[in-house]
Amino acid sequence: MKILVAGTGYVGLVTAVCLAEKGHEVTCFDVVKEKIDMLNQGKSPIYEAGLEELMEKNKEKITYTTSKTKAYKDVDVIFIGVGTPEKTDGSANLEYVYSVADDISEYVDKDCLVVIKSTVPIGTNRKVEEYLNEKMKEKNIRIETASNPEFLAQGTAVNDTLNASRIVIGTHSSWAENILKEIYKGFTNSELVSTDIYSAEMIKYASNDFLALKISYINEIANLCEVLGANIEDVAYGMGLDPRIGNKFLKAGIGYGGSCFPKDTKALHWLANVNGIELKTVKAAIEVNENQKLKLMKRISAYYPKLEGLNVAILGLAFKPGTDDLREAPSIPNIEYLINSKAKVKAWDPVAAKNFAKRFPEITYCETIEDTITDADACLIFTEWKDVKEFPIENYAKLMKNPLVLDGRNCYKLEDVEEKGVEYESIGRRKVTKD
Numbered sequence: 001m002k003i004l005v006a007g008t009g010y011v012g013l014v015t016a017v018c019l020a021e022k023g024h025e026v027t028c029f030d031v032v033k034e035k036i037d038m039l040n041q042g043k044s045p046i047y048e049a050g051l052e053e054l055m056e057k058n059k060e061k062i063t064y065t066t067s068k069t070k071a072y073k074d075v076d077v078i079f080i081g082v083g084t085p086e087k088t089d090g091s092a093n094l095e096y097v098y099s100v101a102d103d104i105s106e107y108v109d110k111d112c113l114v115v116i117k118s119t120v121p122i123g124t125n126r127k128v129e130e131y132l133n134e135k136m137k138e139k140n141i142r143i144e145t146a147s148n149p150e151f152l153a154q155g156t157a158v159n160d161t162l163n164a165s166r167i168v169i170g171t172h173s174s175w176a177e178n179i180l181k182e183i184y185k186g187f188t189n190s191e192l193v194s195t196d197i198y199s200a201e202m203i204k205y206a207s208n209d210f211l212a213l214k215i216s217y218i219n220e221i222a223n224l225c226e227v228l229g230a231n232i233e234d235v236a237y238g239m240g241l242d243p244r245i246g247n248k249f250l251k252a253g254i255g256y257g258g259s260c261f262p263k264d265t266k267a268l269h270w271l272a273n274v275n276g277i278e279l280k281t282v283k284a285a286i287e288v289n290e291n292q293k294l295k296l297m298k299r300i301s302a303y304y305p306k307l308e309g310l311n312v313a314i315l316g317l318a319f320k321p322g323t324d325d326l327r328e329a330p331s332i333p334n335i336e337y338l339i340n341s342k343a344k345v346k347a348w349d350p351v352a353a354k355n356f357a358k359r360f361p362e363i364t365y366c367e368t369i370e371d372t373i374t375d376a377d378a379c380l381i382f383t384e385w386k387d388v389k390e391f392p393i394e395n396y397a398k399l400m401k402n403p404l405v406l407d408g409r410n411c412y413k414l415e416d417v418e419e420k421g422v423e424y425e426s427i428g429r430r431k432v433t434k435d
């Protein structure tokens, strides 16, 4: 069976490499030549733990190409893993999915199964299938689509794929269902959920939006904890022991970011609206997150009403640890605010700094946490990298001009901060003062 994966981003590349790991021969196609060149040199264009090692291990089974003729010729199954970013009205932009469909209609030379892995609005698989069959009727080729949404999380993408919590397939024929079952038969640690196409598409949005909601809920409770004197870490721990609630996604902070939750909440909200239904809970999750993102700007302004000329140290730029992805990272609006306020910004991130520098060349990037915080008037923590969590708290007092630490990710235990000579504020917990 010739398997093609169109799109070599987080989803496409990880899917392809994991399918190869399970014994399949896979071709990866992308329109960006630089990515394919890197892949052909054994380098991954994205940072994901364990990915390059797995690429190396399975290199005989994976082909990378920008040639459409080579990619689409004689193919049996095509996985689409291209981006579906947000449009200005909140709906999902499907232009990349349709550009793959156009390539399929031009280059595919026999009947095949097109599996949409990209997160697409409910009904898209059906529409893409109709679109393809209309375009290909003169060639006398039949295309069927199947939904196979992806649930990996960036930072743990390889493990999440090899040991997926579930593999969801949405099909409308036993032919398509059997092909997907055959492809995934080696993924023995994961339950395979086989359903209709609409439900499969909905499982993806409903899951992501529920997680976003959980984060916004705990963030609102955290904000209330601050006012009422409760500790969100204890509250979340106590809640999480209830198996009906679970302990995941109960970490308070400065909001969710990344390439999925922000756009997937807006896309489902939009889709519901055009179908005459207001998703009030999802709307609330979006609003809470927007407010939460700039929480540390309000905090720093309480200490320094004028930010001009202030030395601000930033620890962490990625939207979460383990990734260099900056899409919708809370660091972005915060740093824009600081730059617009004419603060002098120095930043550190172990993997995302290079990407960030392309967008914000005007700030200083440091190699170490020590260099970043030296002589700073305030330090803001945006990502809970292990290096930050393990960085000795007393070093802030030693190196900063004014040891004010505003922690947007609750990296430190309050008792560890006590009597270390720092002014420390976090999310949903009491403030620790210097003296």
Ligand SMILES: NC(=O)c1ccc[n+]([C@@H]2O[C@H](COP(=O)([O-])OP(=O)(O)OC[C@H]3O[C@@H](n4cnc5c(N)ncnc54)[C@H](O)[C@@H]3O)[C@@H](O)[C@H]2O)c1
Binding pocket: 006, 007, 008, 009, 010, 011, 012, 029, 030, 031, 032, 035, 081, 082, 083, 084, 096, 099, 100, 117, 118, 119, 120, 150, 151, 152, 153, 154, 259, 260
């Ligand atoms: N990133 C995640 O954590 C994640 C998790 C689950 C689902 N998803 C969903 O998966 C989809 C892909 O996300 P991603 O983060 O991997 O995107 P990405 O932006 O990292 O990768 C998309 C890739 O598609 C390529 N591409 C664009 N047009 C193409 C074409 N016509 N043919 C071939 N390649 C083309 C791009 O060059 C890019 O390399 C999105 O719908 C997203 O919502 C993402």
